[in-house]
Amino acid sequence: MIVARNICRASMALCFALLLVLATQVNTKANAAQGRQAKFASLASKSGGHLNLDAALxxxxxMAPRNYSVTTLMTALASQFGCEPCQKFQPEYEALARGWAKKRDNSHFFATLDFTKGKEIFKQMSLQHAPALLYFPPTTGPRASSDPSPITYDFNRAGFEAEDLAAWLTKDQDFPIEYVKPFAWWTFLTFATGICSAGALVVFVAPKMGGLISGTKLVWELVTLGTVIVMCSGYMWNHIRGAPYNGIGSGGRIEYFAGGFQNQFVAETHIVSSIYALLAFSMIALIIFVPNQRDPVRQRAGVYVWSVVFLGTFSLLFAIFRTKNPSYPFRLFL
Incomplete structure (x- = not known):
């Protein structure tokens, strides 16, 4: 009995010691996480809310445990890489970081790791393109996530604007963050100049143009044709869906055409509308301008030139449709 009692006491003492060691380790890790949070909060306050990292940082x-979340932008800003999306998104990202820094909230950090400072990290993560944005959720605290692995931000789907990232963090990651875009003084001045110019046209030019506008169909034909071209090119789709201007392909290349017939970029609308405009003008030239030529040689040359322009532009349009969907069945020359 005495031996059994001693064994029981020894077991209890051992369990107590193990629990004490475990509690000490947990407390040490918690203190370490708080220490890292304080360190990065200090660095962020000195750099305007945006952290420039190297591989060690x-x-x-x-590192887990984390009582904070962090978004890390993997980028390549050096000129030799020619990463236009990186150059485009960097100021937007830093603007969002500055806005967040004004709250002095250390529950989240905005950081950037450039390829020149973290080649081993890029290699370790098998990153073949930039930019790439990773969101690391906290592993401890009220916002702790059961899965500590990073979540990738999809630029092609969400966009390259600061408000796009803020909306993604708020909606998809349940991390409320507000971003107020700085007042665009240049846009305001441009708009004000346009209003003044329009007012001057109404006051001084419109009375003299009234007869021309009411007496000819040309102005209204051009306005109508331009509206049809813009709308058929997908302007309303871009406006409703908030499509990004362009996307990122393999190797970080900028893409102007989105794959599939259910997606498109704003740049694609601009290109396709220009093609439609050229097609419309070449058809008008063949119907109106060429027949009015009195010189047979010029008339024949006009038929050849504008026919080539029309067919070549149509061929280019078919080729663009095939880049969006390889199963598109039609082609002309290209």
Missing amino acids: YNEIT
Whole structure:
């Protein structure tokens, strides 16, 4: 009995010691996480809310446990890489970081790791393109996530604007963040200049143009044709869906045409509308301008030139449709 009692006491003492060691380790890790949070909060306050990382700082800020979340932008800003999306998104990202820094909330950090400072991290993560944005959720605290692995931000789907990232964090990651875009003084001045110019046209030019507008169909034909071209090119789709201007392909290349017939970029609308405009003008030239030529040689040359323009442009349009969907069945020359 005495031996059994001693064994029981020894077991209880051992369990207590193990629990004490475990509690000490948990407390140590919690203190370490708080220490890292304080460190990065200090660095963020000195850099305007945006952290420029190297490989060591990246490993440290993404280390678990984390009582904070962090978005890390993997980019390549050096001129030799020619990464236009990186150059485009960087100021938007830093603007969002500055806006967040004004709240002095250390529950989230905005960081950037450039390829020149973290080649081993890019290689470790098998990143073949830039930019790439990773969201690391907290592993402890009220916002703790059961899955500590990073979540990738889809630029092609969400967009390259600061408000796009803020909306994604708020909606998809349940992390409320507000972003107020700085007042666009240049846009305001341009708009004000346009209003003044329009007012001057109404006051000084419109009375003299009234007879021309009411007496000819040309102005209304051009306005109507331009509206049809713009709308058929997908302007309303872009406006309703909030499509990004362009996308990123393999190797970080900028893409102007989105794959599939259910997606498109704003740049695609501009290109296709220009093609439609050229097609319309070439058809008008063949119907109106060429027949009015009195010189047979010029008339024949006009038929050849505008026919080539029309057919070549149509061939280019078919080729663009095939880039969006390889199963598109039609082609002309290209």
